[in-house]
Amino acid sequence: MSRILFLALATGIFMMACKSKPKQGTTEEEQALTYPDFRRLFPVTELTYRWEADSLSRRLPDSTALKTKVVKQFLPDTLAKGVFAATEKPKYFPLTVIQPANEKFDIVVVEGSAKSGDAAWMVLYSKTGEFLGRHLVARNTPGKRMGFSIDKKLNIKVTTEMGSKSTREEVYVPSADGSLALILTNSNEPVGGLYNPIDTLPRKHKVSGNYMSGDNIVSIRDGENTKEFLFFIHFSRDKGECTGELDGIGRFTSATTGQFRDKQSACIVDFKFSSSRVTIRETGCGAYRGIKCMFEGTFVRKKK
Numbered sequence: 001m002s003r004i005l006f007l008a009l010a011t012g013i014f015m016m017a018c019k020s021k022p023k024q025g026t027t028e029e030e031q032a033l034t035y036p037d038f039r040r041l042f043p044v045t046e047l048t049y050r051w052e053a054d055s056l057s058r059r060l061p062d063s064t065a066l067k068t069k070v071v072k073q074f075l076p077d078t079l080a081k082g083v084f085a086a087t088e089k090p091k092y093f094p095l096t097v098i099q100p101a102n103e104k105f106d107i108v109v110v111e112g113s114a115k116s117g118d119a120a121w122m123v124l125y126s127k128t129g130e131f132l133g134r135h136l137v138a139r140n141t142p143g144k145r146m147g148f149s150i151d152k153k154l155n156i157k158v159t160t161e162m163g164s165k166s167t168r169e170e171v172y173v174p175s176a177d178g179s180l181a182l183i184l185t186n187s188n189e190p191v192g193g194l195y196n197p198i199d200t201l202p203r204k205h206k207v208s209g210n211y212m213s214g215d216n217i218v219s220i221r222d223g224e225n226t227k228e229f230l231f232f233i234h235f236s237r238d239k240g241e242c243t244g245e246l247d248g249i250g251r252f253t254s255a256t257t258g259q260f261r262d263k264q265s266a267c268i269v270d271f272k273f274s275s276s277r278v279t280i281r282e283t284g285c286g287a288y289r290g291i292k293c294m295f296e297g298t299f300v301r302k303k304k
Contacts, residue, residue, distance in 0.1 A: 132178025
């Protein structure tokens with residue numbers, strides 16, 4: 001009887017050992033990472049954290065680049081859209097991870113490097129690893145340098161230098177949905193100067209372009225997919241007594257119409273496109289303009 005019991009125990013131990021072994025031909029490197037594994041690839045930093053435009057010029061060792069399988073598993077396919085050409089194969093480097101204790105999200109900072117240049121993004125994830133959003137925060141291009149810092153209160157300051165005399169600072173706060181809300185803008189740009197934050201982004205869609213009405217502008221650029229578009233609206237009326245400025249992501253509701261719904265307020269902007277014009281109408285966008293004027297009117301498409 002004891003011999004039978006011994007054989008049964010030995011068989012059970014053998015079966016458990018077989019199950020615990022990895023599949024033949026599967027190395028540890030080929031196994032999918034968990035989100036905590038991914039997070040541990042990034043150095044933890046103490047706030048305030050800063051990454052200037054000059055920091056992008058420092059050569060990072062190739063050995064520290066994220067492996068291709070990690071990039072495919074955790075970084076969005078659209079991360080570098082509008083920054084690197086589709087034919088380029090940039091390397092991505094983990095810069096830092098910020099894990100706010102009292103928030104529902106983590107922030108990782110990733111640098112991308114390709115032949116055409118370097119850039120850095122802030123990527124937000126839920127605590128369980130769900131991708132929430134990505135934002136370009138550092139880049140060097142001819143005549144324009146961008147860098148950022150983030151303080152202990154999670155205020156994100158993006159500094160853009162245009163030439164040697166013009167500087168613009170924009171302060172954002174992150175939201176649980178992965179978006180960034182603009183709370184402050186400082187600029188030493190000359191009066192009458194207009195900074196278009198989406199000016200250099202792709203404009204291949206048939207409605208993408210700049211639409212003007214005097215000095216007022218509605219700028220449309222390509223979205224991450226065919227259902228979306230980026231926009232920037234700026235107007236100044238009554239000799240500057242009433243101004244408004246708004247940018248965001250709209251969704252096409254038909255081939256010639258689109259709509260923006262603000263997640264932070266009740267603001268809604270409707271867009272109606274024709275071959276040479278765009279007409280806009282708003283509802284509840286008082287947080288982004290003066291009380292005596294509205295985001296509305298018809299704007300004529302400007303030739304490139």
